[in-house]
Amino acid sequence: MVSKTASRELQLSGLVQISDPPPRGPVAEVVERLVYPFQHGEPPEPRAPTGFFTDTTVCIGCKACEVACKQWNQLPSDGFNWSGNSYDNTTELSATTWRHVKFIEQFSGESSSNRWLMMSDHCKHCLAAPCHQACPTGAIIQNEFENVYIQADICNGCSCCVAACPFGVITRSEMGGHSHKCTLCYDRQRDGLEPACAKACPTQSIHFGPVDELREQARQRVEELHRRGVGEAYLYGDAPTETYSEMHSFYLLVDRPSVYGLPDQPYNPWLNMLGDYVRSVAGGLAAIAVLLIVVFLLRS
């Protein structure tokens, strides 16, 4: 179901713009559509890898990051919904919501242990991203900043990336049928600006910068928290594990990852691919061998 707002967006996007190319004939249009995706440009020179370090201990749940993201990227509204889950009425990341502030209320009888946990969630920009590995069109690339980026004009909405993402980040849009997610404000980065969410964050919960510097900053912050008596503080996604690559967007957490809606042990599905191919081929070859044996035995 396309919402009223989405229908209006579709209607507006259909209006002729001054910047639109002059109208062409149907044949030229078809040829253009066929040829265009095969025109590969020169990749830009690699730059220092960038990412986010999200310190959840200083997040106040103001949702300024959500608003800034929507505003800068011109993402449509998702409507007003009441989820019943604390202050989280955004509920999830989607094709039109690339930032999602999560709220966890941890209250019991003991007032000393009562606390709020808040976290601004977004794409993890994994170094070996399953969505990138899955994409059959080459629409998902790692750009010059080593950020995972979806080329919207190439994506054909096959949804392989949706199935592959262990964090549930990517979603196929109901409007255009293409997949969308956080671009880490690629356009702003190219102009030397920091992403809109980091710029808007009033508590510096969202840090943006070169990944190496962010990691160092994050480790110092964990040490500082440990010194202050917050022994449960740790980093999630800053370093590779046996089953998953490092992420260029990582978090400082103070509870289990699953409490924040993150997988406790992220697993890259591609670790099983070779074995799955072997079993697939073996299953087929065994059947063909049986057929051949029967044919050879009974043909005379």
Add this chain to the structure above:
Amino acid sequence: MNGYVNIPVTKAPGWHGIIAWDALLNGMAMGLFLCAAVSELAAPAIFSAVAKVAYPAALVLLLVDLVLLVTDLGDPLRFHHMLRVFKPGSPMSVGTWCLTIFSLPLTAAAALSILAGIGFDFEWARIFAVIVGLVPGFGAAAYKGVLLSTNAQPGWKDARWLGGYLTNSAILMGCAELLVLSALMKHTQATAILRTAFIVLLLLNLIPLGLLFRNLQPTHARLYSREQQWRVGILIFTSGALVPLLLTLLSGGLVFLFGSIIFLLLESWIVRYVYVKIPHTRGA
């Protein structure tokens, strides 16, 4: 206290019944071609006539399957974007290229088979097209299970034997289709050979199916009650193995063979449908 612990982390892709049909038709098309090709190349005198009907039938099945694949895209008019790169690490990319390459020799084999039927016989060219189609045809059958198991979806990510089952099942379905065709065309020797092969393949297919069910046991336990699991298990075993086996053993008559393949296809569809629905299913 537990925050988001009980909320699913991953997002299910919009793959529903159409993908179950796609997986079925993919297996039927590739299986029919591969069985016809292997049988014809091994014993041309016996299988050549049936194979010449099988190739056009496989092409029709493939075309219907391709239509389903394209319509399931978010933007079907961009289906050709799949061909702008080749990524060996992406099962969908491997599958797309296998299907595209395979469609050329299959079309040639089908066209030359039809031409042979009306008196223009280019036997060497037809056999050449069949041989060329073997590897991409096998690849097009083998990629599907890997595509559906190499991802982060609950259940799907644990299905290590899905590819093994689907490829094995494709050959089984292909053998059943070829058997019915040969019975329809009254080729007694081909029917007798394929009937025996079909019985052995039916039993063989129980191995990857059993291994797949073992992979999915924890997922099934989470999603379905014990009673539901037993009901579906019995339905699958009865319709997919027991009934086709009994019907084929009872008689080599067309009605029995036709009944056998109907039950087999029904089971094949149920397995694919239940599997495709896993990420969309909430716990019992």
